[in-house]
Amino acid sequence: xxxxxxxxxxxxxxxxxxxxxxxxxxxxxxxxxxxxxxxxxxxxxxxxxxxxxxxxxxxxxxxxxxxxxxxxxxxxxxxxxxxxxxxxxxxxxxxxxxxxxxxxxxxxxxxxxx
Ligand code: AMP
Ligand code: ZN
Numbered sequence: 001x002x003x004x005x006x007x008x009x010x011x012x013x014x015x016x017x018x019x020x021x022x023x024x025x026x027x028x029x030x031x032x033x034x035x036x037x038x039x040x041x042x043x044x045x046x047x048x049x050x051x052x053x054x055x056x057x058x059x060x061x062x063x064x065x066x067x068x069x070x071x072x073x074x075x076x077x078x079x080x081x082x083x084x085x086x087x088x089x090x091x092x093x094x095x096x097x098x099x100x101x102x103x104x105x106x107x108x109x110x111x112x113x114x
Contacts, residue, residue, distance in 0.1 A: 001046040006098035010044050020071045024063040027071045027103075036106025037075050037082065041068050047099040050088045068101055077106030 001007050008014040009028060016028035019039050030038040043064055047053060053061065072078045082105030087094040 001098075004046055004098050005096050006040075006042050006100060007046050010042065019074065020067070022063075022067070024060060025067040027067065030102065035104045035109070037077050037103060039071060039103045040100045041071055041103060042098060042100040048097045049094055049099055050086060052099065064101070068103060072103050072105065075105060078103070081105065083109050 005014065009016045010026045018026070018028050020027040020041075024044060025041055026044055027039055027041045030040050041064065043057075043060055045057075045060065047057065068084055072082050072084075075082075082103055085102040085104065086092075086100070087102075
């Protein structure tokens with residue numbers, strides 16, 4: 001999609017530090033990490049947010065979730081656990097409108113909202 005930051009990153013038009021890539025997903029380091037491990041996992045298909053999912057994305061979302069597990073398993077720092085976060089929409093604090101999941105780990109995450 002034109003003018004989507006993460007689509008440009010996936011296309012290689014904007015540099016990123018890639019951590020994993022396959023047919024369905026792209027994982028890269030967050031530019032502003034909040035923990036020793038902070039990686040974003042995105043579907044290569046442009047989907048604006050969780051609310052933008054449709055029934056035909058069901059299998060793709062399985063790939064995304066298994067991809068998150070695969071990416072997290074690469075990090076020794078995540079062997080004792082990690083957190084996966086999705087911010088959805090304005091009230092959810094989403095700033096980039098291409099569906100993405102944050103993998104955060106490498107430290108004890110004490111600030112729990114839930
Ligand atoms: P969210 O606030 O959930 O929409 O998350 C967007 C994330 O994208 C933030 O954590 C940003 O630090 C990250 N981000 C923004 N621009 C880039 C970029 N060029 N490369 C990597 N991460 C980015
Ligand atoms: Zn996009």
